[in-house]
Amino acid sequence: MDANAILVTGGSGRLGRALGRLGCSAPGRELLDITNQVSIAQAIREARPVLVINAAAYTNVDGAEAEADRAHEINATGAGLIAEVCAEEDIPLIHISTDMVFSEGDPGQPVTEQAKPAPNSVYGQSKLDGELAVRAAGGRHSIARVSWLFSGEGENFITKILAVAAQRDHLRLVDDEYGRPTHVDALAAHLLKLSDLMVANENVPPLLHLGPPDPVSRYGWAREIFDVSDEYGGPAPEMTPVPGSTFPTPAERARGLVLDVTLADGLLGPMPEWQPMSASVVRNFLGTA
Numbered sequence: 001m002d003a004n005a006i007l008v009t010g011g012s013g014r015l016g017r018a019l020g021r022l023g024c025s026a027p028g029r030e031l032l033d034i035t036n037q038v039s040i041a042q043a044i045r046e047a048r049p050v051l052v053i054n055a056a057a058y059t060n061v062d063g064a065e066a067e068a069d070r071a072h073e074i075n076a077t078g079a080g081l082i083a084e085v086c087a088e089e090d091i092p093l094i095h096i097s098t099d100m101v102f103s104e105g106d107p108g109q110p111v112t113e114q115a116k117p118a119p120n121s122v123y124g125q126s127k128l129d130g131e132l133a134v135r136a137a138g139g140r141h142s143i144a145r146v147s148w149l150f151s152g153e154g155e156n157f158i159t160k161i162l163a164v165a166a167q168r169d170h171l172r173l174v175d176d177e178y179g180r181p182t183h184v185d186a187l188a189a190h191l192l193k194l195s196d197l198m199v200a201n202e203n204v205p206p207l208l209h210l211g212p213p214d215p216v217s218r219y220g221w222a223r224e225i226f227d228v229s230d231e232y233g234g235p236a237p238e239m240t241p242v243p244g245s246t247f248p249t250p251a252e253r254a255r256g257l258v259l260d261v262t263l264a265d266g267l268l269g270p271m272p273e274w275q276p277m278s279a280s281v282v283r284n285f286l287g288t289a
């Protein structure tokens with residue numbers, strides 16, 4: 001399938017740009033606003049896509065605690081609107097969701113698609129409401145839950161902690177929050193495989209957990225980041241692992257939660273390992289790549 005036949009919402013975002021790099025049609029919010037039915041209908045009429053990927057979202061996890069209405073409007077109402085238009089036009093939809101629909105877990109026992117979500121943040125609740133709205137629209141869809149996206153552009157966990165380490169020689173890192181660091185280019189490639197299956201009318205599960213092998217804690221990922229940073233002459237601060245309860249943030253994060261990606265791996269093949277991609281982003285950030 002020609003990637004150009006896929007319409008992506010949130011085209012200016014991290015994942016949206018990655019899908020655009022693979023050839024998808026990926027307009028930004030000014031051309032396709034998922035909270036505006038007229039804007040959605042017009043974009044669909046013009047692009048006549050064979051599939052839509054909804055990568056538009058409100059993703060400021062801490063900011064959402066003070067902006068619940070805005071987060072809900074985009075992540076829940078907006079997701080429902082785009083799903084309704086897709087259902088009416090009989091266009092399959094891939095909707096991107098998050099591990100933050102859960103609030104706790106055991107890193108040794110990743111959660112499958114069967115687990116019951118129970119968010120503990122405004123962002124997580126708004127994303128869960130979005131999932132429910134997509135399902136309620138009744139069209140052909142697959143909801144892809146992912147975690148810890150990063151890319152070579154803009155801000156992410158890697159750039160945030162490297163920036164903090166440039167100011168301080170000692171960092172506290174949460175060691176009971178887990179995830180699968182996922183480079184947006186690897187995710188975008190996987191989403192195109194999933195798109196191919198959906199367009200070919202293959203039996204695709206309506207809910208999938210996606211991510212690379214080797215889940216890690218924030219502390220563990222930071223160690224990888226600073227090992228590379230040290231090697232390339234960047235900051236290498238002293239690190240202390242701490243429980244999330246002693247690192248207060250406006251929004252709570254899930255403790256010990258890891259997505260089980262077995263189902264998606266069987267369908268699409270495993271995602272490439274995150275470590276080389278994380279290292280490459282660190283090197284680029286330090287300007288030595």
Ligand SMILES: NC(=O)C1=CN([C@@H]2O[C@H](COP(=O)(O)OP(=O)(O)OC[C@H]3O[C@@H](n4cnc5c(N)ncnc54)[C@H](OP(=O)(O)O)[C@@H]3O)[C@@H](O)[C@H]2O)C=CC1
Pocket residue numbers: 009010011012013014015016028029032033034035054055056057058059074078096097098099127146147148149150
């Ligand atoms: N980043 C992460 O670590 C994770 C992200 N996810 C999910 O993955 C998806 C992609 O995330 P990511 O690329 O990181 O997010 P970004 O925040 O980088 O991009 C989201 C994009 O959506 C746009 N947007 C916001 N409101 C609207 C609207 N009403 N209509 C159209 N576009 C809009 C934003 O535009 P503007 O900049 O103008 O606001 C932004 O460009 C989201 O569904 C997110 O919830 C899941 C797990 C982890």
Ligand SMILES: Cc1cn([C@H]2C[C@H](O)[C@@H](COP(=O)(O)OP(=O)(O)O[C@H]3O[C@@H](C)C(=O)[C@@H](O)[C@H]3O)O2)c(=O)[nH]c1=O
Pocket residue numbers: 059060061062098099100146147148149156157160161164171172173174177218244247249253
């Ligand atoms: C800066 C810093 C952060 N941390 C920890 C605290 C907190 O648990 C975590 C927050 O990092 P970030 O703000 O980069 O990540 P956050 O915004 O929580 O990332 C989430 O984004 C949304 C969109 C998702 O859907 C999730 O899957 C997840 O990727 O990092 C430390 O432990 N030490 C530090 O010095």
